Amino acid sequence: MEIRKDFFTGRASMDLQESAGIALFRASVREFIARLVPGDWQGIGALGPTGRRDFTARAREALAERGWVAPTWPAEYGGAGLGPAEQIALGEELVRAGIPTGAENDTFGISMLGNTMLQHSSPELCRRFLPRLVSGEYVFCQGFSEPGAGSDLAALATRAVREGDRWVINGQKLWSSSAHLSNWMFVLARTDPEASPYKGLSLLLVPLDQPGVEVRPIRNLTGETHFHEVFLTDAVTDADLVVGQEGQGWPVAMTLLNFERADTYVLMPIRLRDELDRLTDLIVSRGLRDDPDIRQRLAWCHVQVEQLHCQSLRLATRLAGGHEPGPQAAVVKLLTSEYHRKATELAMDVLGLDTLTPTGDPSPNWYYTDDAGAPNSSASWTSVYLNARAATIYGGSSQIQRGIVGEMLLGLPKEPRPRPAAAP
Incomplete structure (x- = not known):
């Protein structure tokens, strides 16, 4: 291992020795950052609310142009086709420089849903959703926890019933972070009520802009309303919008x-x-x-x-x-x-x-x-x-x-x- 000085902060840190290729890539990220931020840059935490919002949007747009919002995804899905080592180097440089790696909901749409779809969904479904996740057209939140199913997620009660070419969904989701900023939700629902608790679940992609969806804020200890509860009353989604196979929602x-x-x-x-x-x-x-x-x-x-x-x-x-x-x-x-x-x-x-x-x-x-x-x-x-x-x-x-x-x-x-x- 070697001791080196961080490019922006000047603080000592320990990192594993890198290959020449990764070192060159890291240098290109630093050049990108230097062009993105002003000379007196201290980190996004030093900006006011308006400046923070504007810079985050500008930084995300610049990252998306390079495929760096989802760097390991194939180019056809809006990514850059990078390997995990490059992805880690990219994230390290952005975080050290105090630059957001994406928008608030990208944890749900990119890191969680997108990476899962690459492993479990068909190329057709990936082509429909992944580029729109990168562009920001589709903004997702999470629909897992319920009032009676938090850590014991398999106890969830939200039901989805197949009616022709669509699912009809009824239930309540809780602690859905940033749901007020979203236009889609990935919903874990019970599609086979006769199966055991860990069977008969499916992960559905559900549009939120419809009459059957109500989003209510939850105020926390700090007085903020980052969390929400989402009520689904005869909400609908297309029958083919299932991540993985129907009934295989748990894995x-x-x-x-x-x-x-x-x-x-x-x-x-x-x-x-x-x-x-x-x-x-x-x-x-x-x-x-x-x-x-x-x-x-x-x-x-x-x-x-x-x-x-x-x-x-x-x-x-x-x-x-x-x-x-x-x-x-x-x-x-x-x-x-x-x-x-x-x-x-x-x-x-x-x-x-x-x-x-x-x-x-x-x-x-x-x-x-x-x-x-x-x-x-x-x-x-x-x-x-x-x-x-x-x-x-x-x-x-x-x-x-x-x-x-x-x-x-x-x-x-x-x-x-x-x-x-x-x-x-």
Whole structure:
């Protein structure tokens, strides 16, 4: 391994030695970034709401022109045909420079749905949807969780009934992030009510712009409404808009969730390193650098971020070898969620009473850390702290991730389900 200085931040980091081809590609990404950002660029976190929105749209358009919104997809689908190693290098450079890798809903449409369709859908369905995902014409949200089926997803009750050349769907979906920005939803629904819980499910592509769909916002602890509940009342979609085979929705959904975790957590340690630098600056500015408790907790944070970096490299190596993320993604998700909860608790203790009357701008990025270049305001840290607690639940709770790791990686026996109490 070698120690090098990051191109934009000048901070020391450790990276595996790269081939000449990857190094040249990384250099081309840096040239692209240098042309995209102004000379005084500090990161998108330093911009106001309007500037952030305008820059994100401009950056996404520039990335799409190069096929870099979905870099590993074939060119016929709007991608660039890059390998996983180039994809990782691209993501690293963008995140280090404080540039968004896509729009808010691209996690759902590109990372999760698009990659899953490449593995499970016909070329005809891919040609219909994937280029429109890249262009931004189709904007997707997720329709998995329900009021009675969160971590136990197989208990979902949403039904889809085949009527001629269409599906008629009835049910309710919960915690659908950014549904208000979407015009499509991928919906996991029960298409065979007679089958066992893990059978008879299908993943359907459902347009939201129709009378049978109602989207309601859910206000969270920070006062934001990123989450929504979606009511489907005789909503319809074409019979052929099924990802994979009818009745095989469970393995398709598991592929999709693994892509969600892998795409997010391969690059997350870079964001966490930037945040850790901000946390260190906050401690110094508050005159607490010599406090023994604070020093010990900060040292723990440094160790954890380096460990997460190693875990992400292991996951990236798996992806570069052409393998699906698999249960290894659960390890990184678990460690990241639990680390971030404790790191932001440290920030709250450093801020003290200022957390009761936060000042400055709250973090606009509800998904883990604030963006690169964000100010060290109490409002930013408070909102990130609250969302860090939610991160141990959404995307699969920490308890669920421990179960995946124990059963699928460590080979531990499954925990028996508790039996209902006998009637008196």
